[in-house]
Amino acid sequence: xxxxxxxxxxxxxxxxxxxxxxxxxxxxxxxxxxxxxxxxxxxxxxxxxxxxxxxxxxxxxxxxxxxxxxxxxxxxxxxxxxxxxxxxxxxxxxxxxxxxxxxxxxxxxxxxxxxxxxxxxxxxxxxxxxxxxxxxxxxxxxxxxxxxxxxxxxxxxxxxxxxxxxxxxxxxxxxxxxxxxxxxxxxxxxxxxxxxxxxxxxxxxxxxxxxxxxxxxxxxxxxxxxxxxxxxxxxxxxxxxxxxxxxxxxxxxxxxxxxxxxxxxxxxxxxxxxxxxxxxxxxxxxxxxxxxxxxxx
Numbered sequence: 001x002x003x004x005x006x007x008x009x010x011x012x013x014x015x016x017x018x019x020x021x022x023x024x025x026x027x028x029x030x031x032x033x034x035x036x037x038x039x040x041x042x043x044x045x046x047x048x049x050x051x052x053x054x055x056x057x058x059x060x061x062x063x064x065x066x067x068x069x070x071x072x073x074x075x076x077x078x079x080x081x082x083x084x085x086x087x088x089x090x091x092x093x094x095x096x097x098x099x100x101x102x103x104x105x106x107x108x109x110x111x112x113x114x115x116x117x118x119x120x121x122x123x124x125x126x127x128x129x130x131x132x133x134x135x136x137x138x139x140x141x142x143x144x145x146x147x148x149x150x151x152x153x154x155x156x157x158x159x160x161x162x163x164x165x166x167x168x169x170x171x172x173x174x175x176x177x178x179x180x181x182x183x184x185x186x187x188x189x190x191x192x193x194x195x196x197x198x199x200x201x202x203x204x205x206x207x208x209x210x211x212x213x214x215x216x217x218x219x220x221x222x223x224x225x226x227x228x229x230x231x232x233x234x235x236x237x238x239x240x241x242x243x244x245x246x247x248x249x250x251x252x253x254x255x256x257x258x259x260x261x262x263x264x265x266x267x268x269x270x271x272x273x274x275x276x277x278x279x280x281x282x283x284x285x286x287x288x289x290x291x292x293x294x295x296x297x
Contacts, residue, residue: 014254019266030290033250046082056254058091092121129160212246219263227267236275
């Protein structure tokens, strides 16, 4: 008998009626960070999950893509599905060439399994170091996975919080692939751009040309809140200015584990020209960079 997976009592569902963005996305724009949750009757959530979300499947994601004006998606495996990548892979297969995926895998992943996911559009794996979301994994396990995916040209997405970066730097500099950091390493925006914590992140990117950043999730980082998220602008703008060829942007739909509010996805799109003011910056951020990283083949 199938387990009934009831969402957490305090779970905030994705915005039911997002506004139409005032900002017109460039032709070919990619939402390079989003997720699918289930739907759980078809794709159950993992037993080891730390949260149980609402259902937010591929159909809703692709409706939002078209509504906002994106043409492609990069779907990142959500921690509620653990290492069961079926929902993400199914969403990639459904979209064909319009989607790519990022998987979560264990050290027992086989070459055949990687090859099968690669054929479906998966182009990388995610290593999560956020302690409230996942149990700790030894660094040696991650390094062994990195060696397995390297021959396929996959890259590694890493998710951590600013206070943990110093300890992670030696490990990150060991990884043999392109690395994409989620949400600028989650800086504490109250500390300001010049604080040593954020400068450490900028220095890491400056020293390592294989490290990229998603300038995403102002709704997670902001202390002033919606819809402008003014306090996040200087951080994202600085990363775009310094590393225009190594930045990505995405909605983070359906916004897992948001507790303060549920963002309006249209307003999030309107955040883009504030952090990438020029046409050239916008095209790199939304088209050229994700296409180079995810659609080179």
